[in-house]
Amino acid sequence: MAYYNDLDLSTFYDVIIIGAGPAGLTAALSLGRACYRVAVIERQKQGGLVSVVSEIVNYPGTPSIGGSDLIKQMRSHAEHFGAEFINTEVTALTDMEDDIKTVVTKDATYHCYGVLLATGAPPKDVGFKGEAAYRGRGIAYTAPVDGEFFTGKEIFVIGAGTTAAEDSVFLTKYASHVTALVPSEDFTCDAAFWTRALEHPHITVIKNIEILEVTGDSLIRSLVWKDRASGEVTTFRPESGDTFGVFILTGHLPETGLVRGLVDLDALYYVPVDRRQRTNLPGLYAAGDVCSYTFRQVLTAASGGATAALDLIKFVYRMQTKVGICPVQPVRRATLHKTVDGAPGGESLEKKSLFAPEMLSQLYTVFARFEKDLVLHLFPDARPVSGELISYMNSLAGLEDKLSVRLEDVTDDEPEFRPCVRVEYTDETPCGFAFHGMPGGNEFNSFILGLYNASCSGQAVSDTAMEKIRSIDHDIHIDVFVTLTCTMCPDLVTAMMRIATLTPHVSCDVYDLNHFQSIRERYNVMSVPCYIIEGREPMFGLKSVDEILEVL
Numbered sequence: 005m006a007y008y009n010d011l012d013l014s015t016f017y018d019v020i021i022i023g024a025g026p027a028g029l030t031a032a033l034s035l036g037r038a039c040y041r042v043a044v045i046e047r048q049k050q051g052g053l054v055s056v057v058s059e060i061v062n063y064p065g066t067p068s069i070g071g072s073d074l075i076k077q078m079r080s081h082a083e084h085f086g087a088e089f090i091n092t093e094v095t096a097l098t099d100m101e102d103d104i105k106t107v108v109t110k111d112a113t114y115h116c117y118g119v120l121l122a123t124g125a126p127p128k129d130v131g132f133k134g135e136a137a138y139r140g141r142g143i144a145y146t147a148p149v150d151g152e153f154f155t156g157k158e159i160f161v162i163g164a165g166t167t168a169a170e171d172s173v174f175l176t177k178y179a180s181h182v183t184a185l186v187p188s189e190d191f192t193c194d195a196a197f198w199t200r201a202l203e204h205p206h207i208t209v210i211k212n213i214e215i216l217e218v219t220g221d222s223l224i225r226s227l228v229w230k231d232r233a234s235g236e237v238t239t240f241r242p243e244s245g246d247t248f249g250v251f252i253l254t255g256h257l258p259e260t261g262l263v264r265g266l267v268d269l270d271a272l273y274y275v276p277v278d279r280r281q282r283t284n285l286p287g288l289y290a291a292g293d294v295c296s297y298t299f300r301q302v303l304t305a306a307s308g309g310a311t312a313a314l315d316l317i318k319f320v321y322r323m324q325t326k327v328g329i330c331p332v333q334p335v336r337r338a339t340l341h342k343t344v345d346g347a348p349g350g351e352s353l354e355k356k357s358l359f360a361p362e363m364l365s366q367l368y369t370v371f372a373r374f375e376k377d378l379v380l381h382l383f384p385d386a387r388p389v390s391g392e393l394i395s396y397m398n399s400l401a402g403l404e405d406k407l408s409v410r411l412e413d414v415t416d417d418e419p420e421f422r423p424c425v426r427v428e429y430t431d432e433t434p435c436g437f438a439f440h441g442m443p444g445g446n447e448f449n450s451f452i453l454g455l456y457n458a459s460c461s462g463q464a465v466s467d468t469a470m471e472k473i474r475s476i477d478h479d480i481h482i483d484v485f486v487t488l489t490c491t492m493c494p495d496l497v498t499a500m501m502r503i504a505t506l507t508p509h510v511s512c513d514v515y516d517l518n519h520f521q522s523i524r525e526r527y528n529v530m531s532v533p534c535y536i537i538e539g540r541e542p543m544f545g546l547k548s549v550d551e552i553l554e555v556l
């Protein structure tokens with residue numbers, strides 16, 4: 005356990021996903037949504053094989069979208085649910101049989117309970133000029149997905165195996181003619197697979213060729229190859245100047261170098277997984293093209309990512325319970341889709357909200373009166389309550405533009421202070437009050453009233469009370485101790501916070517004693533509400549604004 009005591013919580017995640025393609029991004033979305041801390045590590049600036057594809061037409065709900073746009077949308081969706089992105093290359097996975105696993109990158113080392121390998125299986129390069137440049141702009145890799153784009157046009161198939169043989173025949177559905185260019189002297193599979201192609205009236209098969217080059221403008225306009233035996237060079241250029249398709253069906257290279265020796269791989273180095281995307285090593289999952297699937301598409305990759313995430317949610321929960329360490333929950337971005345009807349201005353928060361509809365309408369009524377911008381300054385520790393605090397405050401900020409969240413780094417160094425939300429104005433001037441713990445339960449209303457009182461003229465205060473508050477000419481600090489189930493506490497807290505928002509001389513820190521056992525013991529607090537003015541003897545019971553002013 006010494007090792008875990010040294011664990012750096014800033015680099016500790018519930019799940020680390022390697023690869024920001026459709027599989028990794030879908031998993032990140034689901035895990036973030038389940039309030040797990042998840043990092044996606046991607047070595048490219050924008051991940052995903054499909055990023056280079058000009059148009060995708062087979063992703064449900066999006067009849068036509070650029071590959072890069074689809075990946076951007078998936079990433080933004082995952083970020084919305086708090087997924088973090090790290091731009092570097094993973095170079096090693098260690099401690100993989102331990103509860104807490106280590107992910108080594110070129111730049112730093114991270115720890116996590118679960119790892120999802122979503123590294124893909126890019127097509128093998130043939131190695132001719134223009135191959136990379138025309139990827140997705142005439143050079144294609146999947147006949148069932150891209151064949152349709154070449155309806156009525158010439159199609160060339162490069163390959164010598166079963167996929168090349170079968171897809172040559174399949175592509176005659178669309179092509180005016182198919183030419184299969186076989187790079188080797190003979191087929192690399194049983195010749196029987198090629199019988200249909202060889203006998204097909206709209207297919208020409210040419211063996212033992214070397215592809216030299218594709219050229220064109222925004223699309224391919226010519227293809228050059230050489231007969232390896234005779235050395236004869238042939239250039240294909242449609243007379244009409246039209247474009248055409250080149251399908252490279254020479255196989256894929258699964259990116260499984262990181263897990264070789266760690267998990268079982270199949271004969272072609274893909275990762276076998278079960279129906280929940282689990283490899284044979286507990287805590288190591290795989291999804292997308294890197295797996296031993298039959299089909300490799302955006303949708304099948306996304307589906308694998310979602311399945312892995314759903315199982316990881318259970319796996320990580322078991323690990324958190326066993327090890328007793330919880331990474332801090334992700335910070336959710338404010339609003340992505342403004343879909344709840346009937347909110348002020350016709351726009352509101354996303355459907356999934358922490359707040360019930362009736363509570364929302366009350367919140368909107370209060371927020372509508374806000375005048376000054378407020379910052380919810382958060383000081384988390386590594387306890388689950390910090391995750392709750394972050395989620396809650398972020399959700400509140402998502403409802404009202406005048407509220408924003410500022411998050412400090414996680415540390416366990418201040419056990420009698422954290423977790424804490426301190427309310428400030430945008431110039432960092434304190435509004436006078438802070439809540440230690442998570443202001444939920446009966447304290448939710450008092451906290452919202454505190455915000456209301458800080459942001460605008462707030463709740464009415466009698467002239468006499470106002471006069472007394474204005475006459476306070478020295479600093480007074482009050483600690484208030486509550487529990488979230490106490491029914492009298494909120495009124496005392498509201499009164500304390502009201503005074504604190506009216507004068508810079510009074511500050512008030514409220515503690516949910518359930519999270520601050522040492523404070524409870526030090527002051528021997530056996531009943532709540534309890535408050536201590538300027539470190540004097542604890543006082544108990546409910547007090548109004550006027551009564552508090554009497555004792556100040």
Ligand SMILES: Cc1cc2nc3c(=O)[nH]c(=O)nc-3n(C[C@H](O)[C@H](O)[C@H](O)COP(=O)(O)OP(=O)(O)OC[C@H]3O[C@@H](n4cnc5c(N)ncnc54)[C@H](O)[C@@H]3O)c2cc1C
Nearest residue numbers: 023025026027047051052053094124292293300301302305
């Ligand atoms: C030209 C082309 C066109 C296509 N068109 C379509 C189409 O129209 N429709 C369709 O459904 N499918 C299409 N596909 C297939 C589709 O792109 C894949 O099935 C899909 O991208 C697989 O997703 P994935 O998440 O498994 O992997 P990928 O999208 O390949 O993503 C894997 C990511 O992991 C990253 N990575 C790998 N190793 C590391 C490491 N060690 N550290 C950090 N990062 C790492 C890679 O950089 C990559 O970004 C096409 C494929 C190609 C090549």
